[in-house]
Amino acid sequence: MERRTMLKHVTGWLAGLSLPASTLAAPPFPLTKTAAEWKALVSPAAYGVLFEHGTERAGSSPLNGEKRPGTFVCAACQLPLFDAAHKYESGTGWPSFWQPLAGALGTSTDYKAFYPRTEYHCSRCGGHQGHVFGDGPKPTGKRYCNNGVALAFVPKEQALPALRT
Template sequence: MADETPVESGRDDVPDSEDEWRERLSEEEYEILRARGTEPKFSGEYLDEKDDGSYRCAGCGAVLFDSETKYDSGSGWPAFYDANQDAIETRTDTRHGMRRIEVLCRNCGGHLGHVFEDGPEPTGKRYCINSVALDFDSDAE
């Protein structure tokens, strides 16, 4: 993410229990962020978003990605070649009989998607992220 982007940690009122998460999130947001689900390919609200701005965690508001790093990967999900490294964490995901690297929000632990090593320069990364896990703040607003 660009150095001039301030690091914002998100809301301080992160729920303590899954019951509180269920109250805060829609059913679809809960399935993605808390139950580690995946939205259907090519269905996401931000897949074709082209405005300048910031992508935040839908669970807690932490700034995760800058629109400057978004690109069309053809994968069916919003893709970014870089992330706000202070706002994400990764872990190995061996579900579904494959080995992938899961991307989570560092502030609330929400599942965002996965990162792959087949992205463009300068990082070579493809952060493949569920639109449902994101909120977008347009610079135009």
């Protein structure tokens, strides 16, 4: 291969690797809104995690210590994601669950930590929730490590909120 042709191909390949995630095609989700619409509905911290794939500081979420029966819902669209009965203390400083509700989450591979991790997001709005690891308790052996700011807690005695439209 001619040197100039090879350099052109390598440069194009490297440029493709450095594209920000926002320029890549995102999967379609049942609920889509503009950035301005989401920013009007959630806090700046929640927006940073949900739609910019940020991570909150470990130990910063009051939901980490939440132990009441109830349901954890997506802070953006209010889709129920986890039953509180599936939450456990992982010692990581983030709310952790061993099992999501059926159909609540989607996954993708994330390379931000220089090694592949499984990122999970709300299946309805695509809001980033956290990462799933294989070091959780039985019966699944999984640890869904969630950003608390991406969740809202609804106690069992309260009705679940209506899904956002």
